[in-house]
Amino acid sequence: MSYVKFFRTSLTLSPLVYGGANDVMLHACDAGSGAETLSYVPNALFANGQMDQAPNPANGLVVSVDDTPIVKDVFTGGQWRTMLVGSLRLGGRGIFALDVTDSSAPGSEGTAAGKFMWEFTSRQDPDLGYTYASANIARLRCNIAPGMGVGSPGGPWVVVVPGRAFHQASPVEDAGHRH
Numbered sequence: 001m002s003y004v005k006f007f008r009t010s011l012t013l014s015p016l017v018y019g020g021a022n023d024v025m026l027h028a029c030d031a032g033s034g035a036e037t038l039s040y041v042p043n044a045l046f047a048n049g050q051m052d053q054a055p056n057p058a059n060g061l062v063v064s065v066d067d068t069p070i071v072k073d074v075f076t077g078g079q080w081r082t083m084l085v086g087s088l089r090l091g092g093r094g095i096f097a098l099d100v101t102d103s104s105a106p107g108s109e110g111t112a113a114g115k116f117m118w119e120f121t122s123r124q125d126p127d128l129g130y131t132y133a134s135a136n137i138a139r140l141r142c143n144i145a146p147g148m149g150v151g152s153p154g155g156p157w158v159v160v161v162p163g164r165a166f167h168q169a170s171p172v173e174d175a176g177h178r179h
Contacts, residue, residue, distance in 0.1 A: 006073070013104075017031050019069070021065060024050060025064075028103075069086035093131075
């Protein structure tokens with residue numbers, strides 16, 4: 001499907017508002033009604049103990065998913081998808097990606113789990129620090145094979161974290177080429 005067709009289809013979907021909160025969750029809410037359609041708890045918050053601290057009111061503020069997520073369209077697995085990237089900011093050393101192409105509320109926990117793409121934490125790279133500024137999604141420009149995209153020069157999609165960049169080929173691929 002071309003990007004124009006994908007974009008036109010996305011105009012018919014219910015608009016959502018995404019927000020990280022210090023309740024250890026990223027929330028998705030219907031922009032019209034305000035009804036919550038999805039909550040996501042990054043696995044890193046279980047690993048670093050923030051999830052255990054959050055329910056106890058004696059702990060006061062427990063920072064967790066307090067960054068503004070970024071949502072962009074990317075070409076992955078041979079098709080256009082809408083990807084959300086968020087970070088834990090002060091809540092931990094990690095970032096995560098969700099496939100939010102379908103804005104309808106998941107019918108089950110299994111459907112919601114299908115939105116998970118990946119998580120990258122300081123366990124994979126100890127140099128990853130706290131992400132004070134938001135991560136972003138970008139496409140690197142490359143005019144030589146195999147970085148050529150289908151139909152136009154282009155390169156791999158990447159997630160850029162301030163002070164650190166990485167490319168994980170499996171979740172974000174360019175026209176089926178792995179880099």
